[in-house]
Amino acid sequence: MSAQGAAEKLPQPLQSLQKQGLEVKGQFDVGPNLHGYVIQYQGQGSTVFLTPDKQHAIVGNLIDSSGNNLSDPQVEKYVYAPMGKQMWSRLESSRWITVGNVKAPRIVYAFFDPFCPYCAQFWEKARPWLDSDKVQLRVLLVGILRPESTPRAAAIMMAKDPSKALKDYENTHGKTSPSLPDTVNPDVASALKSNLQLMENLGSDATPTIYYLNPKGRLQQQQGLPPDDDTMNTIMGSKP
CATH class of the missing domain: 3.40.30.10 (Glutaredoxin)
Known part of the structure; x- marks a missing residue:
């Protein structure tokens, strides 16, 4: 999918974040009504969650009833793991x-x-x-x-x-x-x-x-x- 095509499919709040320089690196779902996105800005990763009407976005970590941070594994998967592999490759070469x-x-x-x-x-x-x-x-x-x-x-x-x-x-x-x-x-x-x-x-x-x-x-x-x-x-x- 082209970058332009991907941007067109993103909800408006995420497109607004992209215009501010944030990159959307991945998407994940937490239940049927909560959609999360992993974002990256200046080498740092975070998560964004859309309201059900997809008109608003909340930036931050998602914590479950046991106190587990559900955002960290997603940020690791979509931001830090790929970034680390790229940096290691640059060192190798x-x-x-x-x-x-x-x-x-x-x-x-x-x-x-x-x-x-x-x-x-x-x-x-x-x-x-x-x-x-x-x-x-x-x-x-x-x-x-x-x-x-x-x-x-x-x-x-x-x-x-x-x-x-x-x-x-x-x-x-x-x-x-x-x-x-x-x-x-x-x-x-x-x-x-x-x-x-x-x-x-x-x-x-x-x-x-x-x-x-x-x-x-x-x-x-x-x-x-x-x-x-x-x-x-x-x-x-x-x-x-």
């Missing part, structure tokens, strides 16, 4: 450096700036999982903290073995690093720019920003250094 066993069952993405002290601390915390081959860490380098960040990131990405260059750099706290290039390869410069744009598009403005999937397959974000061991275990899995 980006330019990252693999650390750890490429066949590890668990994959974690992280945006790193070479001069980020919290990235270095996360690296140290993550090493038991990486050394035990339980996690594949995919690092997306960006340059945001210093003028030297971008050329340093480019030097690591342009190394003969970027994975080894990154490990050596992090394991020695920046004392071992490839020489800064006189000229950055165009594909590397483009990748660094794309990584920064992707980080911003995913709603992050700091490093490290870490992405992983929870047991239900929903994308999760941890911005900044994980505060405790429990959070690390949640991100990386049970500690080896």
Whole structure:
């Protein structure tokens, strides 16, 4: 169904919401006389319910007699699950450096700036999982903290073995690093720019920003250094 055709079939209150920039992502029924719609605005999901005459819409959550939120599963289904899959796909298709066993069952993405002290601390915390081959860490380098960040990131990405260059750099706290290039390869410069744009598009403005999937397959974000061991275990899995 075309977008125009779909809009024409929507009740007038929902068409009014669309004109305000809200997207209708799905429809569900709660009993014969209550029709619900899932809406999305600026990355956030909610539900709308029409009055029986379809002339008015009520925005909010629907709660049953037992106190269960009937809106949450619908918002998850129509907004957050598809959004998470799309974001994970974008991470998969980006330019990252693999650390750890490429066949590890668990994959974690992280945006790193070479001069980020919290990235270095996360690296140290993550090493038991990486050394035990339980996690594949995919690092997306960006340059945001210093003028030297971008050329340093480019030097690591342009190394003969970027994975080894990154490990050596992090394991020695920046004392071992490839020489800064006189000229950055165009594909590397483009990748660094794309990584920064992707980080911003995913709603992050700091490093490290870490992405992983929870047991239900929903994308999760941890911005900044994980505060405790429990959070690390949640991100990386049970500690080896």
